[in-house]
């Protein structure tokens with residue numbers, strides 16, 4: 163076997179399994195330590211090669227170590243993700259069926275928010291909890307929201323709005339794209355999902371940049387104009403919470419989408435009921451254990 | 452190699468069959484009693500279609516072989532691959548939450564109609580886990596039940612009650628390496644407490660009563676702050692590190708104590724912690740004060756009459 167795959171890779175993977183989501187700085191530190199632990203002073207592979215070797219193996223089980231940039235500050239981050247769209251089923255192992263149902267509702271509210279705000283206020287989020295088929299109390303919803311933030315699935319802003327974390331975007335990517343194909347938008351520079359960033363001043367123009375992508379792009383440009391329509395680019399035109407798209411007559415684009423989402427939800431509720439039964443049975447088993 | 456066995460090579464059903472018991476012929480019947488679903492389905496599906504050259508021969512073979520074999524054979528290589536992947540990811544997800552991966556769960560969530568393929572899928576999943584992660588999927592020891600209290604379990608129930616967990620198979624030196632600087636040391640604190648509890652159980656003849664445990668907690672000044680010990684113990688039980696058992700009347704009179712519950716090592720502890728690691732831990736606690744015969748003492752204190 164000429165494969166360079168060795169215990170250093172396995173050690174790195176075991177660490178990523180427990181960490182799931184980490185900055186690139188941490189990833190590089192883990193990579194160096196993994197070689198050192200195996201008494202290798204000079205890594206036989208560069209960091210990129212190392213990750214590629216791991217991903218070659220992971221691909222055979224539909225998993226991947228994937229890079230992205232944190233939307234809020236552009237920090238390069240890595241996550242161990244499933245690539246075949248059953249991430250939600252992975253969540254099943256972390257939360258109960260009711261909790262997942264609530265989480266899905268929150269995702270829906272965030273992704274389908276009007277005016278590309280991609281966020282939901284605490285009040286709306288809590289109100290949604292009472293609308294669930296198996297409704298949860300306000301205090302239970304409050305602690306659950308806190309848990310979603312602690313577990314790095316959601317971000318809570320200073321103004322009390324919840325939005326998707328980079329972990330959620332990375333790990334739930336397949337689910338998000340499959341479920342909200344028409345609602346999600348991509349950064350026209352890096353093609354990653356964008357829920358926080360900047361948009362072109364022209365309503366019809368599709369240009370959308372992450373803050374960090376915008377910074378990088380304009381650093382190499384002589385003029386600060388939209389690459390597509392050449393209109394002056396304003397960094398104050400934002401995507402994400404509390405933007406001014408509404409006052410600018412932006413479209414509440416979700417209206418028709420909401421209708422389809424609701425029908426979808428109808429099916430979903432049935433599935434959820436099944437899931438709940440399963441989980442309840444499971445929990446009983448565990449208690450018995 | 453006959454054409455039939457060659458075709459089965461990827462699947463290797465017979466050689467992987469690890470459940471002792473019924474011969475090939477009776478397996479089909481056993482399958483029938485286990486659950487009626489796979490049987491119904493396999494009746495509806497066309498009988499063996501992949502090979503046309505010797506189909507008549509094949510049919511004869513099928514008639515004489517069991518339904519179980521047919522069920523496995525129907526799975527295409529891609530389907531088998533997919534199921535292996537799913538089991539691998541399921542095992543990883545369970546490990547993350549530290550809950551056992553139960554055979555029943557694998558059958559329900561992954562295998563469905565192919566429940567008899569379990570040993571094949573499991574062994575392939577183990578290969579993947581070992582190659583990629585340096586982990587092995589091992590069966591958890593079954594919990595010792597007080598023979599008096601429990602009804603006899605049938606063989607069938609035993610098989611479906613099997614559960615598995617991941618065990619790190621990297622060299623010991625590497626297992627101790629921590630690539631992550633834990634931000635919150637909570638996790639380490641928890642594992643520290645667990646090691647203490649397991650050691651206490653071990654040197655107390657491998658059983659510790661509720662009262663004894665609380666007594667040690669008081670002596671170690673482990674109140675409810677900052678670690679909520681009651682909650683943590685519940686978590687350890689749920690994760691399989693500890694077994695909690697009500698003391699039955701007979702045992703109670705024998706030990707002449709009136710403690711309602713007692714703790715033992717759980718199945719996960721038996722896999723993740725060895726007796727020697729506990730011994731090392733205790734030696735570490737004693738530090739330079741450790742007497743040379745400490746290991747012997749620990750062995751004696753663990754009480755050989757309580758076989759694990």
Ligand SMILES: [Zn+2]
Nearest residue numbers: 349352372375
């Ligand atoms: Zn971008």
Ligand SMILES: [Zn+2]
Nearest residue numbers: 362367388391
């Ligand atoms: Zn534009």
